[in-house]
Amino acid sequence: MPVRSLLAVLVLTLTGCAQPQPVATTDVTAPASERLVLPEDVHSYARPAEARVTDVALDLTADFAAKQLHGTATLTLDRAPDADEVVLDTRDLAIEQVTTPDGTPLTFTLGAADPFLGQPLTVTLPETGDRIVVHYRTSPEAAAVQWLSPDQTTGGTHPFVFTQGQAILTRTWMPTQDSPGIRQTYSAEVTVPTPLTAVMSAEMLTPEGEPAEDGTTYRFRMDEAIPPYLIALAIGDLDFREVGPRTGVWAEPSVVEAAAYELADMEAMIDAAEGLYGPYRWGRYDVLVLPPSFPFGGMENPRLTFATPTILAGDRSLVSLIAHELAHSWSGNLVTNATWADFWLNEGFTSYFENRIMEAVYGAEYARMLESLSRRDLAAEMADLPEADQHLFLDLDGRDPDDGMTAIAYDKGAAFLRTIEVAAGRERFDAFLRDYFDRHAFQPMTTERFLDHLDAELIRGDAALRARIQPEAWVYGPGLPDVAAPVVSEAFARVEAQAEAFLAGTAPESLETDAWTTHEWLHFLEVLPDGLSAEQLDALDAAFGLTETGNSEVLFAWLRTAIAHRYEPAFPALRDFLVRQGRRKFVLPLFQDLARTDWGRALAREIYREARPGYHAITAGSVDPVLGWEGG
Numbered sequence: 001m002p003v004r005s006l007l008a009v010l011v012l013t014l015t016g017c018a019q020p021q022p023v024a025t026t027d028v029t030a031p032a033s034e035r036l037v038l039p040e041d042v043h044s045y046a047r048p049a050e051a052r053v054t055d056v057a058l059d060l061t062a063d064f065a066a067k068q069l070h071g072t073a074t075l076t077l078d079r080a081p082d083a084d085e086v087v088l089d090t091r092d093l094a095i096e097q098v099t100t101p102d103g104t105p106l107t108f109t110l111g112a113a114d115p116f117l118g119q120p121l122t123v124t125l126p127e128t129g130d131r132i133v134v135h136y137r138t139s140p141e142a143a144a145v146q147w148l149s150p151d152q153t154t155g156g157t158h159p160f161v162f163t164q165g166q167a168i169l170t171r172t173w174m175p176t177q178d179s180p181g182i183r184q185t186y187s188a189e190v191t192v193p194t195p196l197t198a199v200m201s202a203e204m205l206t207p208e209g210e211p212a213e214d215g216t217t218y219r220f221r222m223d224e225a226i227p228p229y230l231i232a233l234a235i236g237d238l239d240f241r242e243v244g245p246r247t248g249v250w251a252e253p254s255v256v257e258a259a260a261y262e263l264a265d266m267e268a269m270i271d272a273a274e275g276l277y278g279p280y281r282w283g284r285y286d287v288l289v290l291p292p293s294f295p296f297g298g299m300e301n302p303r304l305t306f307a308t309p310t311i312l313a314g315d316r317s318l319v320s321l322i323a324h325e326l327a328h329s330w331s332g333n334l335v336t337n338a339t340w341a342d343f344w345l346n347e348g349f350t351s352y353f354e355n356r357i358m359e360a361v362y363g364a365e366y367a368r369m370l371e372s373l374s375r376r377d378l379a380a381e382m383a384d385l386p387e388a389d390q391h392l393f394l395d396l397d398g399r400d401p402d403d404g405m406t407a408i409a410y411d412k413g414a415a416f417l418r419t420i421e422v423a424a425g426r427e428r429f430d431a432f433l434r435d436y437f438d439r440h441a442f443q444p445m446t447t448e449r450f451l452d453h454l455d456a457e458l459i460r461g462d463a464a465l466r467a468r469i470q471p472e473a474w475v476y477g478p479g480l481p482d483v484a485a486p487v488v489s490e491a492f493a494r495v496e497a498q499a500e501a502f503l504a505g506t507a508p509e510s511l512e513t514d515a516w517t518t519h520e521w522l523h524f525l526e527v528l529p530d531g532l533s534a535e536q537l538d539a540l541d542a543a544f545g546l547t548e549t550g551n552s553e554v555l556f557a558w559l560r561t562a563i564a565h566r567y568e569p570a571f572p573a574l575r576d577f578l579v580r581q582g583r584r585k586f587v588l589p590l591f592q593d594l595a596r597t598d599w600g601r602a603l604a605r606e607i608y609r610e611a612r613p614g615y616h617a618i619t620a621g622s623v624d625p626v627l628g629w630e631g632g
């Protein structure tokens with residue numbers, strides 16, 4: 001590099017260091033010049049510029065018979081000097097009364113109900129004071145709260161309940177300002193029937209619980225301000241096993257040993273993540289393995305990831321999901337999408353970061369396979385999406401934010417960051433990201449602010465670099481931009497050679513599959529063409545035990561192949577898989593595949609009738625329209 005340009009870089013670097021950006025605040029009582037202006041969130045009724053919730057203190061009792069949580073939420077507010085009311089988000093909550101902390105009743109009104117936004121709860125504030133107490137109970141149908149009967153659990157003896165707040169469901173179990181830009185600390189006292197245990201996305205102050213009149217009370221505290229969708233609760237027959245100094249697993253007693261074995265690498269993953277993006281700022285990192293109806297792979301509730309039991313393959317082959325949830329401790333939980341239109345800032349960053357953790361722990365070849373699978377998922381899903389929904393930044397006005405939870409946010413977002421990495425060089429991009437997390441820790445982030453930050457701190461007027469990245473094409477344009485960094489997996493090239501050999505007549509037993517990981521199997525099944533004969537499918541199943549596999553990802557891929565070929569020997573396993581777990585990623589595509597065929601629709605409805613009672617509302621809500629289900 002010529003000396004002059006080296007000097008220019010030095011000067012730029014020094015200027016960058018000497019002028020750190022002022023850290024904006026969301027405190028409405030701060031001077032306007034220091035305030036972070038939040039974009040309007042079309043998915044919240046809150047008016048945070050007038051009065052903003054800063055802390056939620058819950059005192060709740062879980063009533064399994066009535067399928068209700070009831071008690072109080074004490075909200076601490078930042079009030080603008082002239083604010084005389086506060087607007088909260090609620091949905092399906094029975095509001096009994098609102099008072100001051102000393103019991104003086106306050107006037108409140110509930111507005112008209114919108115199907116997914118719910119109802120605004122407007123409370124007239126007292127002359128002075130910054131706390132209000134809402135007395136309420138949840139509905140048995142609260143969308144965030146799933147009450148499981150004992151036979152929906154693995155143990156089969158005790159009931160179970162868990163919450164899932166993302167995207168806008170926290171308002172169905174507590175009255176608060178339910179917008180990801182409105183960060184709140186929280187604490188909770190939760191009384192549960194003995195001998196059940198309550199766990200939350202917070203520090204557990206009473207691990208043993210305290211005896212109460214009507215059960216056992218557990219107390220929790222989260223001192224870091226988090227977006228309300230990350231407040232989470234689960235209650236069940238739970239055991240704990242330590243995995244490392246700051247890591248462990250919670251699960252039903254019959255599952256906890258398998259979970260601890262499967263997740264043994266968690267501590268190494270945290271070390272790898274810290275090496276990349278700076279300190280883990282949440283204290284402990286535990287994983288709660290939920291009963292099989294959990295609709296998602298995982299949910300990154302801080303300090304306590306909620307995870308599907310479908311990752312328990314017995315051979316640690318599906319732990320990239322934990323790398324993903326752990327990565328959210330930086331992207332999502334630390335720096336958070338300000339609105340759901342910015343969702344890619346949570347998921348694209350996290351998917352990229354997940355891949356980097358997997359590379360650090362399991363090697364580059366493994367990470368390239370994951371990346372290659374991610375690109376393929378993206379291409380498949382993009383083909384079905386309208387162009388406007390292929391932008392990273394979405395227009396979700398008047399829509400359910402779940403509409404934006406597609407592969408675009410995850411896989412196109414990750415491809416964007418990977419492209420920046422390749423264009424700028426890994427070392428420089430890593431330094432940029434680490435600085436980004438440090439500067440914006442515990443803050444909401446908008447797409448526009450990120451693009452400004454990218455220009456100011458990484459691109460820095462370098463037109464050639466900008467041309468290799470093309471940020472606007474990614475964020476405001478459809479499809480995968482031409483500049484996207486290519487993905488090459490040599491391991492997958494070897495898999496393709498084996499698939500060709502099979503198609504050319506080599507017996508499955510003679511294929512070179514011994515060292516294959518889950519990802520190689522997934523790729524093998526994916527590259528097999530349509531139109532295989534029943535004999536070919538029989539031979540594959542006999543050689544590799546695909547119908548019997550305990551690996552949920554491989555089984556899922558095989559079942560899709562089976563449906564595509566109407567391979568009926570696999571259908572009992574298909575039915576069993578759809579009935580025994582409710583992870584939407586698996587359930588929805590299988591029902592879609594069946595519904596697309598002329599012969600499969602009736603079968604799909606028959607299986608769904610059996611499976612649906614065990615599903616979470618989120619999964620059922622996705623499948624219902626596919627099968628035209630109206631309670632029949």
Ligand SMILES: [Zn+2]
Pocket residue numbers: 324328346347350
């Ligand atoms: Zn995620």
